[in-house]
Amino acid sequence: MHHDFKVTKLEWTQWLFLYFMVSGTNSLVTVYQPPVLTAALGHDVIMPCQLSLTDDKRIQTPPVLYWMYLTEGSSDESIVWSYSENYTGRTECLDNNQNSSNKSILLKNVQWADSGRYLCKLSIKNNNKSVRRKGNKTLLMIYDTMIFNPTGHNDSLLRCGVNVTRSTGFALSIVHDGIKLQPVGSAPGEADAALPFISLSETVPLRGKGEYECQLHLNKDLVTKSIFHYQTPEPNVMLFPEPWFLYGALLLVPFTILLALITALLMYSC
Numbered sequence: 001m002h003h004d005f006k007v008t009k010l011e012w013t014q015w016l017f018l019y020f021m022v023s024g025t026n027s028l029v030t031v032y033q034p035p036v037l038t039a040a041l042g043h044d045v046i047m048p049c050q051l052s053l054t055d056d057k058r059i060q061t062p063p064v065l066y067w068m069y070l071t072e073g074s075s076d077e078s079i080v081w082s083y084s085e086n087y088t089g090r091t092e093c094l095d096n097n098q099n100s101s102n103k104s105i106l107l108k109n110v111q112w113a114d115s116g117r118y119l120c121k122l123s124i125k126n127n128n129k130s131v132r133r134k135g136n137k138t139l140l141m142i143y144d145t146m147i148f149n150p151t152g153h154n155d156s157l158l159r160c161g162v163n164v165t166r167s168t169g170f171a172l173s174i175v176h177d178g179i180k181l182q183p184v185g186s187a188p189g190e191a192d193a194a195l196p197f198i199s200l201s202e203t204v205p206l207r208g209k210g211e212y213e214c215q216l217h218l219n220k221d222l223v224t225k226s227i228f229h230y231q232t233p234e235p236n237v238m239l240f241p242e243p244w245f246l247y248g249a250l251l252l253v254p255f256t257i258l259l260a261l262i263t264a265l266l267m268y269s270c
Helices: 244-269
Strands: 016-022 025-032 036-040 044-047 050-053 064-070 077-081 091-093 105-107 116-126 129-134 138-143 147-150 157-165 170-176 185-191 197-205 210-218 221-230
Touching: 036 044, 044 138, 077 091, 077 105, 147 221, 157 170, 157 210, 157 221, 170 197, 197 210
Parallel strands: 036 138
Antiparallel strands: 016 025, 025 050, 044 105, 064 077, 064 116, 091 105, 116 129, 116 138, 138 157, 147 157, 157 197, 170 210, 185 197, 210 221
């Protein structure tokens, strides 16, 4: 099964440091969630959450993990993990060891409705006191299969299109043998209010044979790409049918002459 796990370079360096007291000892807890993830529609995606504690011997019981989906424009939260009717059979903890620092989960068969922000929470119980800490939220952005081929009405134009989550940051570009081409037509984000996605497209002229590559970027990071190989068609050559009638006529000429000679000799001998 293919698992998507794409995070931008800058986002790897963004960590959230949380401080709290455990048994009277200063302990540093690091809760990491990447700010943005991208996933292909219908595929699985790993939702990272990494936890660490400088003095874990002070914690008497393993931390309890929660994953929540945050509804856009609302304070409502839906449980994703550990148990949720809405996500039954679609989530899986990557490490079942409760003492593990890896609290990442696998979200299966990603759909458009899964776009949005996710929160990783940790509940720690020590000395009969429960302390809850949370990560810094992860925005999950989804993209569909890219379509990249000549346009139906004009074979000299090459069009690339893809559906993506309703969010800014996604952009298409087409490259020919390493050189970015200027589009002759583009749709920066055509959207139907009833649909959970927007459609991006870009059209460029075919400029000779070679490799054309359509790239989908999120800000400056490459998310996915599609390659189209183009061969220049051979010039039109008019083909004529074989002149079989002419061949037959040419073959009959010597036979006709021979027949005429034979006829003349017979008449002369008479």
